[in-house]
Amino acid sequence: MTRPSLSELASCLIVVAGFMSGCSGSTGVGGEGGASGSAPIAGTSSGGTSAGGSPASLGGSTATSGGSGSTAGGAGGSTGGQPYGGQSSGGQSSGGQPSGGQSSGGAGGGSAAGKSAGCGKMPTIPSSQYNNGSHIAISAANMQREYILNVPANYDNTHPYRFVIAYHELNGNDDEMYKNKYYHLLPLSNDTTIFVAPNGQKNNQNCSSASNCGWPNPNDSDMLLADAVVAQIEQNFCIDTNRIFATGWSYGASMSYETACERPLGGTTNGVPGYIRSIAVYSAAQLSGSCKPMKPVAYYASHGTNDTVLNYDNQGLPLLSNMVAVDGCTAMTPTKVTSGNHVCTNYMGCSMGYPVEFCSFNGPHTPDPTDPGQGTSWEYQNVWTFLSQF
Numbered sequence: 259m260t261r262p263s264l265s266e267l268a269s270c271l272i273v274v275a276g277f278m279s280g281c282s283g284s285t286g287v288g289g290e291g292g293a294s295g296s297a298p299i300a301g302t303s304s305g306g307t308s309a310g311g312s313p314a315s316l317g318g319s320t321a322t323s324g325g326s327g328s329t330a331g332g333a334g335g336s337t338g339g340q341p342y343g344g345q346s347s348g349g350q351s352s353g354g355q356p357s358g359g360q361s362s363g364g365a366g367g368g369s370a371a372g373k374s375a376g377c378g379k380m381p382t383i384p385s386s387q388y389n390n391g392s393h394i395a396i397s398a399a400n401m402q403r404e405y406i407l408n409v410p411a412n413y414d415n416t417h418p419y420r421f422v423i424a425y426h427e428l429n430g431n432d433d434e435m436y437k438n439k440y441y442h443l444l445p446l447s448n449d450t451t452i453f454v455a456p457n458g459q460k461n462n463q464n465c466s467s468a469s470n471c472g473w474p475n476p477n478d479s480d481m482l483l484a485d486a487v488v489a490q491i492e493q494n495f496c497i498d499t500n501r502i503f504a505t506g507w508s509y510g511a512s513m514s515y516e517t518a519c520e521r522p523l524g525g526t527t528n529g530v531p532g533y534i535r536s537i538a539v540y541s542a543a544q545l546s547g548s549c550k551p552m553k554p555v556a557y558y559a560s561h562g563t564n565d566t567v568l569n570y571d572n573q574g575l576p577l578l579s580n581m582v583a584v585d586g587c588t589a590m591t592p593t594k595v596t597s598g599n600h601v602c603t604n605y606m607g608c609s610m611g612y613p614v615e616f617c618s619f620n621g622p623h624t625p626d627p628t629d630p631g632q633g634t635s636w637e638y639q640n641v642w643t644f645l646s647q648f
Contacts, residue, residue: 372499374492381494398486399479410449418498420451425510432457473513507625511539519549540625543573557581562621585612
């Protein structure tokens with residue numbers, strides 16, 4: 259089923275204004291709650307964040323037995339951080355199956371590709387504006403905003419591509435997402451996916467630096483930014499409208515959750531059609547709105563049990579419970595890891611096509627958790643495996 263084009267109903271004006279020089283960012287942007295230039299978050303034991311830091315995100319990944327290690331900086335960290343792949347010896351699910359995010363009655367995949375308005379057309383966004391970190395200007399909710407875009411090198415306008423929206427954390431920006439390759443998913447995608455990194459806001463303005471840049475979403479202005487970006491990409495490129503995903507850490511996880519809640523595929527909110535099929539979130543809390551999900555969205559999350567920024571029990575698990583309920587899964591308490599390797603719980607009984615997976619690990623507020631004795635994170639290969647089932 260092909261849903262109506264978002265651009266036909268989106269309430270915001272979309273303007274491509276070429277290169278924007280704002281939000282220059284640096285490779286060493288500090289992690290959430292940390293100062294610019296603080297220690298990289300990728301693979302560190304401290305998480306690179308200070309206790310008492312600001313808003314965070316939802317967590318997520320699937321349990322796989324590892325993946326190849328290619329070096330890239332962690333969110334909030336510098337390039338040259340810890341590799342994203344690596345073996346995970348603790349990825350077995352509690353009561354479910356490892357590595358695919360499948361649960362009884364909740365396996366992903368199956369739906370036919372939907373084609374966006376950009377299929378068969380030449381994009382009006384010039385090639386000089388993507389795959390190089392350029393900022394694409396866009397207007398949403400009466401604000402000038404921006405995003406960064408990556409398109410497969412072998413892009414074919416007759417082939418519908420997966421589409422991933424990567425939301426940065428607090429004290430991050432779109433430049434950081436580009437430098438760490440969209441939470442390290444770009445190298446794993448093997449030219450099958452289009453990626454965007456929207457830029458957050460500060461004081462009701464597009465962020466000009468990473469400091470305090472986040473997703474407060476006042477009056478749904480960040481949600482309208484997401485709508486505008488999706489509409490513009492669908493108009494310019496061939497997108498599989500049944501396979502649009504969001505991912506993020508901390509505040510970016512919060513915005514991913516809000517996007518899924520307000521824009522679930524098959525739903526309509528205030529006349530705007532939904533488009534999110536699945537999300538993958540790391541260290542989550544509900545900070546970008548108060549939406550309670552009413553339609554199913556496949557859900558992957560991870561959270562550290564020693565997280566002192568966004569609490570595991572009081573902030574991470576309530577979001578999980580909301581998604582378990584709306585996805586029709588059998589309620590249960592996931593394994594809580596206090597020592598040893600991470601454990602990913604695959605929920606049983608979920609509605610067909612809407613699996614839920616939650617990974618618990620003995621660690622801090624980080625998108626790059628590692629198991630004891632391992633130098634690389636198990637997270638991103640898990641996430642890619644989860645998203646790839648659709």
